[in-house]
Amino acid sequence: MTLSRAASVALLADHGLTPKRKFGQNFLVDANTLRKIVRLSGVGPGDRVIEFGPGLGALTEQLLEVGAEVRAVEIDRDLIGILKERPELESVKFFEADAMDVDFNLLAPPLEGPYDLVANLPYNVATPLVMRVLREAPQIRSIFVMVQLEVAERLGAGPGDDAYGSVSARLRYWAKAELVGKVPATVFVPAPKVASGLVRIVRLDTPAVDPDLAPVALIERVVTMAFGQRRKMLRRSLQSLLNEEDFIAAGVDSSQRPEQLDIQAFGALAGRIS
Ligand code: SAM
Numbered sequence: 001m002t003l004s005r006a007a008s009v010a011l012l013a014d015h016g017l018t019p020k021r022k023f024g025q026n027f028l029v030d031a032n033t034l035r036k037i038v039r040l041s042g043v044g045p046g047d048r049v050i051e052f053g054p055g056l057g058a059l060t061e062q063l064l065e066v067g068a069e070v071r072a073v074e075i076d077r078d079l080i081g082i083l084k085e086r087p088e089l090e091s092v093k094f095f096e097a098d099a100m101d102v103d104f105n106l107l108a109p110p111l112e113g114p115y116d117l118v119a120n121l122p123y124n125v126a127t128p129l130v131m132r133v134l135r136e137a138p139q140i141r142s143i144f145v146m147v148q149l150e151v152a153e154r155l156g157a158g159p160g161d162d163a164y165g166s167v168s169a170r171l172r173y174w175a176k177a178e179l180v181g182k183v184p185a186t187v188f189v190p191a192p193k194v195a196s197g198l199v200r201i202v203r204l205d206t207p208a209v210d211p212d213l214a215p216v217a218l219i220e221r222v223v224t225m226a227f228g229q230r231r232k233m234l235r236r237s238l239q240s241l242l243n244e245e246d247f248i249a250a251g252v253d254s255s256q257r258p259e260q261l262d263i264q265a266f267g268a269l270a271g272r273i274s
């Protein structure tokens with residue numbers, strides 16, 4: 001049973017707590033939204049699911065209801081106390097840790113995988129957390145997250161889209177991603193200032209650029225530098241790294257702006273840097 005708005009507030013109050021802004025604590029209190037997240041995530045019986053930031057366990061409960069096996073990482077010791085007291089969540093393995101530096105091999109042993117990540121992410125660490133998972137936890141094959149709408153649009157954007165930027169391009173080295181829904185601020189307690197978006201991210205079998213062509217760190221450097229001056233033509237923004245000959249050899253028109261390039265084109269440019 002989903003905790004109602006009143007029950008969530010009461011549960012916190014019973015423990016002498018209020019939501020902590022520094023941990024991005026906006027709790028989901030709408031059963032329909034919770035069911036929708038789990039349905040769209042596609043996880044089902046027997047799936048091994050990682051959740052970051054279980055909060056009071058609202059999403060965790062729904063994940064258990066469809067038969068998933070859940071491991072959850074929560075930074076707030078006070079909430080870990082509440083979560084461990086809830087009998088409905090007995091089967092969940094809780095890790096009291098910062099998701100930004102939790103040991104993925106302990107949380108999600110590769111040999112027991114694959115895993116799917118489903119979470120209503122704390123807004124302050126959402127983007128670096130998604131990138132960390134893509135870089136460091138290949139055993140996590142898919143990520144379905146709720147994040148601030150603006151971030152969701154960026155993660156879901158492809159070349160030519162208004163929201164396409166550095167993180168959209170860098171994400172596409174590892175995965176495909178799409179914005180699959182919007183969620184109003186009213187379904188949270190306390191209500192955040194902005195709406196949220198749901199993003200589905202599915203890891204590619206192999207990175208979008210052949211690692212023999214250029215190391216990922218170099219590709220990321222090119223992407224970051226190009227988007228650092230997104231209104232400028234690539235020949236200007238990347239002039240310290242590449243000359244016209246490099247652009248021709250990479251098959252990239254140097255008069256383009258970064259939002260027109262896919263990650264393969266950035267990879268081809270990085271491949272020209274020795
Ligand atoms: N999943 C719950 C829900 O949907 O109601 C809570 C979501 S709330 C937006 C984010 C949760 O992430 C909070 O419980 C917060 O304490 C936790 N959190 C914040 N920063 C974290 C971090 N670095 N590592 C792990 N958990 C974190």
